[in-house]
Amino acid sequence: MAGHSINVTSSLRCPHNGMVKILSTNAQTRANGAFMARTTDTFFVIGCPFHIGMTPSPCVTVRWLVPDSRVRINGSPTLSRSSAGVCLNAAKFPQGQVVVVSSQTRVQSL
Secondary structure (H helix, E strand, O other), X not given: OOEEEOEOOOEEEOOOOOEEEEEOOOOOOEEOOEXXXXXXXXXXXXXXXXXXXXXXXXXXXXXXXXXXXXXXXXXXXXXXXXXXXXXXXXXXXXXXXXXXXXXXXXXXXO
């Protein structure tokens, strides 16, 4: 899989339009001026409005299922527009695929 690499300034959303913030521990490798995202980073979902019936069930985090296959930073796979991740609620129940709204456009990864 190939695509433009995701860095900490990329825009990601949950399927219910909540905003995903990336907290990266990568302090070495940059893509277009910002640190590249890896599967081991923390992805917080903010402002997810999802409810199951009358019970709030917002997305709170992202788990990456298909990262880049060839590019690694300190042993952890990187992420790109072609990567697949699922948004999870607080009980770790999957609630849909994460949406990559925008990524940097200078560096591509596989």
